[in-house]
Amino acid sequence: MPSRFTKMHGIGNDFVIVDWREDPPRVPNAARVAALADRHTGIGFDQLISIEAARDPSCAFYYGIWNADGSPSGQCGNGVRCVAAWLYRDGAIDRNTDVRLESPSGPVTVRVLDEGTVVVDMGEPDFDPASLPLDLPAHATYTVHVDGEDVTFGAVSMGNPHGVVFVDDVSDPRVDRLGPLLTSHPVFPEGANIGFAQRLGPDRIRLRVHERGSGWTRACGTGACAAAAVAHALGLAAPVVAVELPGGTLTIEWHGPGRTLWMTGPAAFVFEGEV
């Protein structure tokens, strides 16, 4: 792994970004990633993100994503905004211009509005259980038995797996208990990111996300997309929703099946480093 990195965050979901554009594709050692992610003895981050040469010729660059435990992911909403801001600062892409970037789960389109704000076309939310994967027959919502209680959730893939549980209050201790249990529930054979969504009105959701491979994070971009998409599909949300996470707010716009979903939010530089 090259020693230089950029520390960034998207509303408190923090990343180490590494520039591997000149290097052949590689998979970092999971134990090494976990050691670097350690907040006491490493750099500390929720995800490691590499910027690499695109494999798909229709895309400008590829980005790889690894969680704090070293496991790979297919998508990262806050991360892709940071990748776009990094590429803009580097002079590799222009502002106010649509640029296709390749994630492990396929292309997304980013537009840097200024160095601190990025709009992303995240593609169409995929409610097919096989896409997560989720080992249950397709339905609007699913109910599983967890720790002595029945828990109902909606499920969607945003390029990575999400379960969304609607709750009266995201600060309820029940949320802290259920998050890790649902993330590793056997109905999700590859694990899942679990969002707990408190509906504040048709255009506002408060959300906390327990992320697969990284635990509770201050924000999860794909989690915000998933919560807005599930809420819209259940008739609980308008097409444009402000999703309040502990670290800040994202704007999510989705007009329903057949349409792609847009996420708008900030990307911030923290420091440059070397290990």
Ligand SMILES: N[C@@H](CCC[C@H](N)C(=O)O)C(=O)O
């Ligand atoms: N923080 C991310 C999601 C990162 C990946 C996730 N933990 C997974 O394993 O799928 C975001 O902003 O979307």
